[in-house]
Amino acid sequence: MNLGSLLTSSLSDTLQVSLPLFRPELCLAATVVLLLVCRMLPVVRWLDSAWIALGGAVFAAAYAWADLRGLPGSPWLPAATALNRHELFTGLLVFDPFTAYIRLLLAGFLLLYIPFTKISGIPGREEETDFHVLLLGAVLGMCLMASANHMLTVFMAVEMASVPSYALAGFLKGRKASSEAALKYAVYGAGAAGIMLYGISLLVGVLGSFHLPTMAARLSTVLAAGSTGGVTTALVLGGLMLAVGLAFKLSAVPFHFWCPDVFEGAAAEVGAFLSVASKAAAVALAVRLGCTLTAPPLADPAQLAGLADARFYGAHLVGLLAALSCTLGNLAAYGQTNIKRMLAYSTIAHAGYLMMGVAAAIALGGTDRAASRDAVAAVAFYLGAYLFMNLAAFAIVALLRNTLRSEEIAAYGGLIQSSPGVVVAMGLVLVSLIGLPPLAGFTAKFLVFASVAQAIALGVEKPLMIVLLAVGGLNTVFSLVYYLRVLGVMIFNPPPADRVNEPLPLVSLPGAFVTGLVAPVVVLGVFFAGLYACAQFAGGFAS
């Protein structure tokens, strides 16, 4: 093959395969450029950047939706004959149902999030453009995290998602706590990124490739050959360091220390972004790395058998982090008096539940592909439900802050008398976060626990899975107290003397927005079949 034909083939591959499937990301990138240009040109400076950003998000979501719908085998196109996996840009990215699902989730998040920031009034008119540029840039990085198929893309995508997040955390420039949060986040993030990069280089050095499926194939041969001590050490260390980087993004214990401080210091809006979008992307990346490296798609049985040790290691590593995050997150949330700090610990705990599903997916990958798909589907469904639950929780906190001027739990005393609607909304959200039926949080948690139980029933990593199931169950009980305490303060405590009349009336724009966010929490608890069908389709990426 001469240079000419190589160029032609790569050009046609880029133009005809890669770019059309990359449209949502292109939309986001174009919007970022447009936002910056609009800021520079005096003629169009009056344009509200929120609307431009929202427009870009609408296009991205529409393309992501079209991509998900158009895939063969999706709930709308039941003919699953074609291969549902396209490697884009010579293997740097991969487009499959999972990519499509997570991308749609992130674009949908933007559609809800930009109106939310508009309603809650942070960012102000002056910094709006910066905020939206950072926001869209970070989401672009997250989309890449979901579709990464190459260790370099993994690292670049993580950085691309993280760096704007650091700036966003410090967005309340006048506040000392906000700057401290940003600095803490940035320093911690830089350390974690360094360790992750070291881990990546160890893995790549031993396995001789950046391309994830190729790495899995090499890993299988290396492990099957009964490798020498040094190679195993390098692999184990590399995997551990990679997990450290991911655990930082997931705010999993013991790499969670930044999380409560950042959430408390930064605006509630930024907390919503970090806890929903950032977490979704990190979980997606964990699923992607975990499943691709330990049970790559289209692997033959011999290759799968060779990776048994990798699955054992991956499942135990993720499972350990999951059990720790769940327990510590829930227990630490008890003592919190600031609602944002409490929600930060709650997101740590939820990261734990999500990782239980990831551990089950990794463990099941070699024995039962259908069960592994269900585990990924449970995680994907959880992310969908979590989007509405947590965004609604932070939206209520932010909107109450605007009128109550406080984010302390004690300030919510007696809200039931002045605005019962918002108490009902918050109640539904909190109960859903506990995981009680018939709300979305229960369905999600049930599905995750079900995959862990399935692993037990199939006899896969049985001791680990039994421990995870027990830890998850007990933590549900632990979490009850602190969620209900917020509700109890709102309902049982007397209102403070200087309470304004009606902090958040339901019949108003903010009220309607909150209602719109809470409605899916209820609806998804009962009519979960549609989202679950999509999630199951997304989960089929590895098989």
Add this chain to the structure above:
Amino acid sequence: MLGVFMGLDFFLFYVFWEVMLLPMYFLIGIWGGSRREYAAIKFFLYTLLGSVLMLIAILMLYFTSDLRALSEGQLVASHVVSPGLDAAARTAAVEAIRSASAPVHTFNLLALAEIGQLPDSPFAVARVWGWSLETLAFLLLLIGFVIKVPVVPVHTWLPDAHVEAPTPISMILAGVLLKLGGYGILRICYPICPGGGIALAWLVCGLGVVSMVYGAFAALAQKDFKRMVAYSSVSHMGYVMLGLGVWSAVAGTQYAWDAWAQGVNGAMFQMLAHGISSAGMFFMVGVLYDRVHHRNLEEFGGIFGRMPVYAGLAVTIFFAGLGLPGLCGFIGEVLVTLSSWKYSQTLAVISAFTVILTAAYILWAIQRVYLGAEYKGPHGDHLTPITRRELAIAVPLVILAIVFGVAPQTIFRTVTPTVNKQVKTLAEWTRVVHDARPANRGAIPAPALSGGSAGRFPADGVASTGVTP
């Protein structure tokens, strides 16, 4: 609550079970007494712990279940395949299930029970850390249900919740909510995990007797009238547990299903009777509390003189709780005690002696509250006679207490056929399946005839109903 009693799908059952909790939390937390928040969260925590364990058991049973092992008749009987279909469609549906390549899991309670009673039940074969799944699942489900009952080590939510809750909520708690536990054990634990039931019969019976005695002693020690009634609930529900747990087939050489049926019928009756007597007692306490705003047993007395009609009704209800023959409390207790003789004579003797303790705390309470020369506590001038609205609640309860005591058949007519059918099936299962397993062979000296000779235990409530299942 209605959903829980009606659900035949395990998932739906669980959803209803949990949905019940949150309203209860608010009912206690908003309208309760001074320590209401503490009581409400304690109630919620205990029950949630139980239901989470139940969820784990549900998931494990679900993923171990396999519909392919069932015959066509069983599939149709458990409504997995709708009996409304015509024969051809039914056979096709059955074939589709039986020829599936992967295990077909189910949440259907009836189908799970059929699977649990198969000779090579997957629940008995599967092992988790050396336990057979049915024993483990039985234990997890049992913990979930006995927290609701409640039984002694996990009963501490009950006095708090009852005392802090307003009177109507106490009545609902005592009258309906506690019965969910007994219902669950009967409907879910035993049919699905019969092997676990046999292995853990000692636990169920032991817990029953312990809470019986402990509840009675605790009631004896209370100074608070409502707390005393709450502990009497613990004691009474102990009879329910004992009645459910008596599995005579293991104890003796006879597969005497009717002895067990007697216990279960007694337990069912006791649940209903306790629903009446306990709800009535809480109501009677509530009537007094509305007037004098205290519940200290030491500061009452002479109520008979001040409120004669009320005191008469109250004493009748308290006697029903005591288990006086002719009132509803008696039937259940006597049936349970009789049937437990066959399982363990020690337990039977203890449970019979508990009646004396019950009599002690109830008579003592009656003496301190209703008898005596004069009222000793505060707000004496508020002791007005019972109102018509209160009468409208109290009189039906008293009438029911008497009717069920004199004519227990009114309940047995409905209850016995179902209970006897289940018990007979399980007794037959014990003979044919359980004792034939190699692990259990030799535990019982000589497998004898199947039970069913209804005349073996004559002259009790069950036999005299004349129902032959």
